[in-house]
Structures are given as structure tokens and as C-alpha cells.
């Protein structure tokens with residue numbers, strides 16, 4: 001049994017925030033942001049219009065249309081996000097309601113930037129076990145409202161953006177070449193607090209207090225250099241793990257789509273692996289780091305641009321908060 005990516009879609013909110021816009025909010029510059037991250041602009045959600053689940057639904061509808069499938073055929077939802085609409089219930093059920101899907105099960109999963117790759121492994125396992133046949137996997141984030149836009153949070157504010165991406169993954173009993181070839185996942189909770197949003201969480205008796213707000217602990221915190229250092233080595237390790245498992249060399253990769261964490265991280269991996277420009281896809285320049293949404297948004301745009309063709313060998317790889325990381329190889 002093979003798990004085939006039948007369709008891919010994305011949705012980004014219309015509100016474009018340029019580096020010049022950020023210059024007006026904090027002490028930063030277009031030059032610094034472009035040099036350190038490669039990012040020129042990102043999208044921010046509009047309250048009352050976009051939500052994590054509604055953006056996920058828009059992306060999912062596009063993926064279904066491109067898969068030429070009806071929503072009634074979907075039998076499982078996996079929704080990857082670190083920024084759900086509510087603390088509970090998860091965004092998966094909210095998207096289910098919005099899309100008018102039947103009483104199929106809906107997971108929310110929380111592996112941050114690695115959420116999409118972790119979700120793919122769940123989808124693949126469910127398909128290979130024969131339990132579900134057509135799975136909607138969504139990565140969606142609203143992060144602009146968990147960012148500290150003061151000088152204190154500027155290293156985070158310049159990176160993150162909002163958006164959603166989705167894929168339809170289907171079972172194919174006859175296929176022998178195409179589909180998900182391998183998935184390798186890892187986690188290392190030792191570094192949980194290096195990239196974290198603590199509150200409102202359950203560790204305090206009062207989930208939201210004045211001191212939490214005054215100390216900006218309801219905003220995301222990141223130790224940028226530590227995350228960067230671990231990211232570059234873990235990305236390399238887990239991509240190599242996948243290459244070895246499939247008996248492949250970097251030359252055979254048609255397209256590497258790394259989680260869009262920082263253009264400098266993608267460029268480092270590209271150089272270390274000796275890949276040429278046409279073997280790596282980046283769109284962080286336009287959208288910033290959209291966490292669980294970044295890989296499916298990039299996959300959708302790469303597909304639109306004709307850079308993902310039948311028979312191509314794709315590598316998707318991610319690293320993020322947790323720390324969590326993973327890679328997958330897919331024959332398209």
C-alpha cells in the first residue's frame with residue numbers, strides 16, 4: 001500500500017507586512033532582516049476575517065480541487081498548528097465544521113515547525129495499516145498575535161508570519177513507485193524552553209495574570225542562536241538518515257523543500273549537500289516562517305510553478321520548537 005499526495009493547496013492572508021512596516025514598529029532595518037533571514041515580507045491575519053481553522057479550510061479546499069476529489073471522500077483530518085483558534089477544542093474540528101465535513105475523526109497535532117512532517121507520518125501509517133484511505137493534512141498558523149513587536153521581541157517579529165497549507169493523501173494499492181518512501185522523526189525535549197510560548201498554559205494556578213502580561217510571557221520566546229545552531233546540524237542529520245535509508249545520494253533529489261525557518265539555514269543545507277539552485281525551493285522571502293504551514297505552502301507554490309512533476313524525488317525536512325525534527329522522501 002502506498003500513500004500518494006493527490007493534491008496540494010495553500011492560503012495566505014492578504015495583509016502584507018513589509019520590512020519597512022516593521023521598521024515603524026521596532027528598532028530594525030530592511031538591511032538587517034534581509035541579511036540575517038532573507039525575508040522581505042510576510043502576511044498577517046485580519047481579525048474577524050481569517051482564523052487558523054478558516055485559513056486551513058481554504059488551503060484544504062484548494063488541495064481537494066487539485067486532487068479532483070469531493071470532500072465526502074475524506075475520512076480523516078490531521079491539523080498541525082501551534083496557534084489553534086482556541087485552547088480547546090482543536091482547530092481540526094473547527095475546520096471540519098466550516099467545510100461541512102461529516103463526523104470523520106479530527107486530530108490536532110502540536111509539533112510546531114515539524115508539525116507537517118509529523119502529520120505526514122501519521123497519515124502514512126494510517127494508510128498503510130488500511131484504517132483510513134483519504135486523509136486531509138493541514139498546517140496552519142496565526143502567529144502575528146503571539147509576537148512581541150517591541151524591541152525586545154524584534155529577533156522573533158522579523159521572522160514569523162501567518163498562512164496555511166494542505167495536502168490530500170490517499171491510499172493506492174497498485175502503485176509501486178510513487179508515494180511516501182520514508183519518514184524519519186526525532187524530538188529532544190531538553191531544549192523545550194529555547195523556543196516556547198508558555199502562557200496561557202496549565203503550569204500556573206492562574207493561567208493569565210498581570211505579571212505574565214507585563215513580562216510578555218504570553219508572547220513567543222526564542223533563543224535564536226541556539227535554535228539556529230541545532231537547526232543546521234539536525235536538518236543535515238535527518239536528511240542524510242533518509243538518503244541512507246533509501247540508498248540515495250543528494251544528486252538524485254529533484255527538489256528539497258526545507259521548512260522555511262530562515263533563508264540562511266536553507267542556504268547552509270544546500271551548500272553542505274552540494275545541491276544546485278534548481279534542487280532547492282524557498283519562498284520565505286515572501287511569507288516569512290509560517291511554522292507548520294511553511295512546507296505545504298512551499299510545496300503548493302513549487303507545484304504551481306511546475307517544479308514538482310510526476311516521478312520527481314522530493315525531500316521535505318523540518319526542524320523546530322520542542323526541539324522536534326524530521327524528514328520525508330516522496331516519489332511524486
Ligand code: UT7
Pocket residue numbers: 027028029032033036037113154155156158159195223224225227228231260261262265289291319320321
Ligand atoms: O522555525 C524553526 C525555528 N526557528 C529558527 O530556525 C530560527 C533560528 N534563528 C535565527 O534564524 C536567528 O537566530 C535570528 C534571525 C532569529 C537572529 O539572528 P542572529 O544573527 O542569531 O541574531 P542575534 O539574536 O544573535 O542578535 C545579534 C544582534 C544583537 O545585537 P548585539 O547584542 O550584537 O548588539 C541583537 O540585538 O542583532 C540584534 N538584533 C537585531 N537588530 C536589528 C536582533 N534582532 C534584530 C532585528 N533588527 N530584528
